[in-house]
Amino acid sequence: MSKPRVLVARKTFDDVVDRLRSHFEVEANGSDDGWSQDELIRRLQGKTGVYIAGGDKIDARLLDACPELKIVSTMAVGYNNIDVAACTARGVIVTNAPDVLTETTADFGFALMMATARRITESEHFLRRGEWKQWAVTMFAGADIHGATLGVLGMGRIGAAIARRGHLGFGMPVLYHNRSRLPADQEAPLGAQWVEKDELLRRADHLIIVVPYSASSHHLIGQRELRLMKKTATLTNIARGGVVDDAALAVELQAGTIAAAGLDVFEGEPTVHPALLDCENVVLTPHIASATIATRRAMSNLAVDNLIAALTGGVPPTALNPEVLKR
């Protein structure tokens, strides 16, 4: 019997692809450039599995054009690029890569929040421009992290890992808002208190956004919300572009409505709203919160574990629509 055929649509570590090659006939993208959806559809003909990343759109159009596809495996934890319901309706398994990136992503969220509060990139730009001529008492004076109130919007695995860092490491009172409140025995070790969203916005000194993107979280933070925040507050977004209204954020940053923002994700990335590029009080990074070698390897390997299990009669470890497996 011929081996199942699998497409690796995103470049990843050679040894990780080799794991797939020992089970399947593999076509792999050797370049960091992603493929257009039409190109993806063309290359998926005759393939039963696909390895993708967060930028690859899997929708009904693609699924209908690729009827042999049995599994879509993303190496990201977020899966707003995949129409899971359309996959389920067609019996296609969808898997993502949770857990393996939680601590790494929380580290980065904290780093971005600290860089934002302590104006690290803004002051580095000043130094590199040769403008540092003298010491001054308020030069790049920012806001403290330790002891300040941490606001976490979205208390999933990554939100909890950030809350734990704030509570245990920095003595921060932690407030959070999430659709569902955590049970008391999960709140206690994080020192976390559930509040309504507007109260979170009003009370947080440092707000960090960790909610998945969906129609219901689109522009969850816009002009109205920013105007509820303290003038001294910072906002950090490591969730997804589109959760924050970037145009409104740029206006409010320029107006001094909040002190500063740290952004790792953007609406329409890799394009960044030009008004954000003009703001000094924003730290910008190119969607790298999970980017350590160890974690990117773990995410890629988990995506491969899912493909191998699904196409060899096993149970994929992190299926998003396990009901498909029961059919």
Ligand code: GLV
């Ligand atoms: C990164 O944004 C991910 O979803 O893994």
